[in-house]
Amino acid sequence: MTHVAVAGGASWDTLLHLPEFPPPEPATVSAHRSYQAVGGTGVGKALNLAALGLQVTLTASVGEDVHAEAIAGLLVKHGVRWQPVTVGEATEQHVNLMNARGERLSIYAVTPAPDLGFTPA
Known part of the structure; x- marks a missing residue:
């Protein structure tokens, strides 16, 4: 069986489905x-x-x-081996506004972890 290593983002997201994005004014x-x-x-x-x-x-x-526990649980449930890099107290979080056309506006509620110091090969 082929084994694949993935290095990438993991976050906890709140998704809000709206008919349209709100106007750029108080509302x-x-x-x-x-x-x-x-x-x-x-x-x-x-x-x-x-x-x-x-x-x-x-x-x-x-x-x-x-x-982070919820992310780990989902991955394990689907057979993905999980190697977390713990970088602080809070996992990255987004609030995603979705309109009826499937377009997304993503807002970082908790910003991604700082540079982990990896150097490209």
Whole structure:
């Protein structure tokens, strides 16, 4: 079986589905759907590769919090080997506004971890 290593983002996201993005002025809007979910490009790649039957290891930076535990639980449930790099107290978090056309506006609620000091080969 082919083994793939993925290094990429892992986050905890709040998604708000709106008919349209709010105007760039003070306003109150209501989402017609909202939920929280594991996110991040690394997580997405790892889960999709595992679904194709590959052995996958994901390395990503997370905090020491319940969101990191939720990310780990989802990955393990789907057969992804998880190698977290703990970089602080809080896992990266986004609030994603989604409009009816599927466009996304992503807001960093908790910013990504600082540079981990890796040097490209």
